[in-house]
Amino acid sequence: MIDFSPTQYFYEFIKDSAALTRDVLEQHFNDLKGTLRKLLDERLVSLLQEVDGIEQESVKPLDECQKLIEHGVGTADELLWEGESAIHSVTGENNDKLCRFTKKALHIQLDSLPEVPSLVDVPCLSAQLDDSLLTVMRSQIFRHGTVASRPPVQIEELIEKPGGILVRWCKVDEDFIPQDYRLQYRKSTASQFEDVYVGSDTEFIVLHIDPNVDYQFRVCARGDGRQEWSPWSVSQTGRSTLVPHEWMPGFEGYSLSSRRNIALRNDSQAGGVLYSKAPTYYCGQTLTFRIETVGQPDKKDSIGVCVEQRNGWDSLQRDKAVCVSTNGAVFVNGKEMTNQLPAFTSGSAVTFDMEAVNIGPSNNNEGGNFRLRVTIGSNNREVVFDWVLDQCCGSLYFGCSFSYPGWKVLVF
Template structure:
């Protein structure tokens, strides 16, 4: 490999000095510069190729690794299925054989009893025949006695009474009925058992950082797959990550995963469940996401409010504890371009001063967020901008309501006489959403700001609000 030192040694050899010495020196410098640039370009080119080789190796590893896992899953499933099917067939065979044994035993017993009775009669007849033959052969002096005894015995045996033997149609004829259609049904079901796909039906599409959270979005990559529900899981990356845990199950294709530590990598994966199915599809390829933004927190120590351990939930407590019922954020953590959400999880008595919103500062002494340098929505749905109520109104805020604030900078610096005539105001475009409605307006603030406070004001106790 050519190095810079070798190049400098090559071009740094002594050259003959003549009237063209100055020109030759310039040409050498140009060659040296071009050579340096070529070497740098070659190094960058090699580095890029090496990265692509690494990417190919990872792709090959994924293909081979996932193929091996798929093979193992198929073998394990079919082995377990074969064992279970064999066990079921063996159990069914034993049940049917037991039924045959029971029918045979119940049917043969009366036949055995009849046979014993007939055999006993045959034995008596044999004895009677012998005795009759003996009576016939005896002398005249004994014949009368012998024949008399024989006749009495024959009458006692009832030679005219024969036991009844059942006809063949009256005794069981055991048979086995087997349905050959089971094999056809089994063949059809087995032919549709399982499936193999090159890609999971859904994949993580985007991981967007939010304050103390990550917004995960996913999409279908198999258009033929009719998804009824999606399932999102996440875990902390690294050795201490542990097992994946459920974050969301539902029909939406996005979800905000809360309570994440900033500057920490998390892995996310998603799967789907088809219409009318109970089993979940294969998991998507895990994607790594993180947030660098500190979570939104309410300011601790504010009279009249109780905060959760993460300081993202505030409960308005005894209203007599605070003269000015405004609770601000711990810091100006809301940046333009983000979405700020207030979720109402409990409600108290309503007052016209009750509001949630954002503001430039966290000034003390105000009775409500319905003041200058603030935009907010009251619990009755009225929107206030710098303390003035707008004509547009949103749905009333109740338990379960989610109020969102989105802002973008219209201009950061006064660039026209019109702006200057407004006293150097700066304009932010605000979108407030509540329920299925939203309002959009421009908000004039006194100074250029890149971050804002958020706050809430409730006169009466019982209101509980989550911010994220």
Template sequence: MSIEAEALLQEAKESIEAAQNYRSELQQRLHGLSQARKQVRGSSSQTREALRRHFQELQTALTRLLGERLAVLLQEVDAIEQDSVRPLDDCQKLIEQGVSTADELLREGEAAIRCGEKDDKLGSFTKKALQIQLDSLPEVPALVDVPCLSAQLDDSLLHVVRERVSRHGSVASHPPVQIEELVERPGSVLVRWCKVDDDFAVQDYRLQYRRSAASQYEDAYIGKDSDFLVLHLDPHTDYLFRVCARGEGRTEWSPWSVPQTGYTTLAPHEWRPGSEGYILSSRRNIAMRSDSSPSRAGVLYSNAATYFCGQTLTYKIMAAGQMDKRDSLGVCVGCESGEESLQRDKAVCISTNGAVFVNGKEMTNQLPAVCAGSAVTFDMEVVSLFPVSNNNVSDGASFKLRVTIGSGNREVVFDWLLDQGVDCLFFGCSFVNPGWKVLVF
């Protein structure tokens, strides 16, 4: 085959490969369009159903409330009517009784007159008439003194309801907040979100999460921050995250953001079990210095070298005991048994009094003292790998890490020199006195 033919063949192969890549990219975009259309259609259906359900519930509740109010007012009318008619009925009975008596007296009088001059019947009639007291009449109340019921109905209620109903509810094409980033951390995921509606004044955010296979979300965070580290997640497991917001002066929450799937491939940080002088939580991420051991219990190390450069290691002090200058929180190369503190070679740490130690030497810079509620952070990045030759290190590669330790609102930054490269580190702590309790993540 000639050179020209080979060139054409190669060009044809490249064109075929480019066409395949092009088709693959187009298919991915078609899938993306399908997902987008599915989201629009699905969210529209859910929104319609939510609107119908909400207004049906309002209509049912309003009908019930109006019915209950009508029943109360009708009961009031019945009670007033009964109380007002009762004395009128009594007066009517008294008058009807008087009419009956008068009729009887008339009959007796007419009969006595028809009998002529018989003194006994006329005398008896006259005596009976005097006993009845024909000049005594029961008093009938005037109409102005009798209740005349009426209903006082405020027509402005309909105006108020119409005004409120006309402004009740709203439809938005996008939620006011969206998840911006999901960053995997050891046994956790750092969730960052942002506000996408500039006109929405946020009072609080609310973050929820659930396993992809689960049906129920659970609250992870409610507050003003726009990021949160969700702890206690199983590695290599998909989780769904969503966030919403509550506006200034409002009680209801906004619609949820589009759920985002996140996961972590990093094993959670754990303390080493079986270390004398320390009690661990069930997840082994919390250690408490017990009072049932000698005062010098030594260093409690991590269960494995799970800290990698580029990550942030955080110690959260959940309870504090009495300080001692030998206390330490930090990271190290290897986990040598028998050590009383991390204030040694191949380790960097901070003491509970705020002193910082690098390879066992105390720095001049000092951080705030550690107390209950304090958070101490360690961040490291590789600076360089370069050859050195001196009395302490043989010719070879010296490893330099840029270390940042933060405590309170202050931090110290320094270079940590090691005689060999490391890609992962142990973390550890030591407390002389009991009462200290620390969470690591």
């Protein structure tokens, strides 16, 4: 077995990236040459068709004039031949042929010919070709494309989330002023990357990630005031081993997406709390609810977490639960706090973060308590408090309840 040193690894990395860059440059310029040749050929054909059209339109009246002249000359030759024949055949007793010729000659206007246009009225075709096009193209081509020793941005961190991966990136070129970033990803088995985010943020949660599957990520940036994107960062591979958050299927009052991470309150008369399929929220994680669409609010509406599922309740505003109402009110074990968050709007994101503070002295949890430090955030505002439970909870359910249709919630 050959043990490659870091120097050897970086050597191979540089050689591979240089070879890839050469391939990209050659392919790009070959494509440009092919496209440019095609465009020039199409323009040439178009101009030649214009020449053909002008030529045909210009020659047509001259052809007609020429035909009339030739017809007149032919008629005059025929009349001349008939006149000579009539003169030679005249006798004292038979001059009918000469009379017929005379009548025919009087009815033919030999001096009537079509007007021939003057030289200035005759089209003279020419081509006007601006040589400055070559100057402009030469200038553009000489500035087209750049080669960088390293991309201006690189992926800094990949953090697994339930059903997703948080991607963070940073600028590594101090002289580069970014305007937008562009993030792409693909499954390790896929051949093409696809766009997943374009914007000014330096992190993004990529959702709909299958657990225990490798994904590749890469990012690039667009400089301030420029249209072209920078070279791609070195691709990074990440995966999520966490079970995706899913809503419980089969609840009559809610319709779920194919991945069961989006719940829509439908117009069914059935109500109550829609819980998660399993207690998949753990302390130390961030649970996010994003309001995709809003409906008519009600004071009993709620989204939050709870220790256990309780059927028959129409809200999470109860014991052993922490929730937020659509008007921003925060409830802990059914009691409303004085602090309040902003009311829900379309696009609002509500986050729950929890960490264990201490556990009571009783090993069997009788008479002891379990304290969680809870942080709920929404629209740049936070509420922080301690949630006291009578027993240790390794994981929690999440849930939502809406009285009226139209509310749609994504959980991740």
